[in-house]
Amino acid sequence: MSRIFRNPDVLWRRESDAGDGASQEDAVAAILFSGGSMLSLNEFGIELWEMCDGRTVDELVAALMPEFDVAEDVLRTDILDFLDSLSQKGFIRYE
Numbered sequence: 001m002s003r004i005f006r007n008p009d010v011l012w013r014r015e016s017d018a019g020d021g022a023s024q025e026d027a028v029a030a031i032l033f034s035g036g037s038m039l040s041l042n043e044f045g046i047e048l049w050e051m052c053d054g055r056t057v058d059e060l061v062a063a064l065m066p067e068f069d070v071a072e073d074v075l076r077t078d079i080l081d082f083l084d085s086l087s088q089k090g091f092i093r094y095e
Contacts, residue, residue, distance in 0.1 A: 001056045002094040004083060006049065010034040010091050014046065037089045048082055052092050057083070 011033040030041040030049065041049060047067075051060055061076050068075055086092040 001058065003054045003056055004052045004060070005054055005093050005095060006052045007034060007091055007093055012049070032089075032091055034090055037091075039086075039089060039091065044078075045082060048079060049086070049091075052083075052086075054095075 012030055014030045016029075030046045032039045032041065032049070047064070048060065051063060055063070057076070057079060060079055061072060064075060064079070065072060070078075083092060087094070
């Protein structure tokens, strides 16, 4: 099974702005930059991005299952869709 790694050439930063009555959860975001592409991540995206440290999809699903009230197949599909998007933009790589 392939291991997933963040592209070390991607610049990123986490931002937080709880102003204007927004909840802290809604106000946290991360921005990824690479090769002219930019992507803004929500809290789920940030957590998944940070976990792309050599884990497999199965390991990501197992780590995230306790945090979300969804069926495993739904979470797996969401993770795979997100990883596919990151891969197409060159933000992650598989080994």
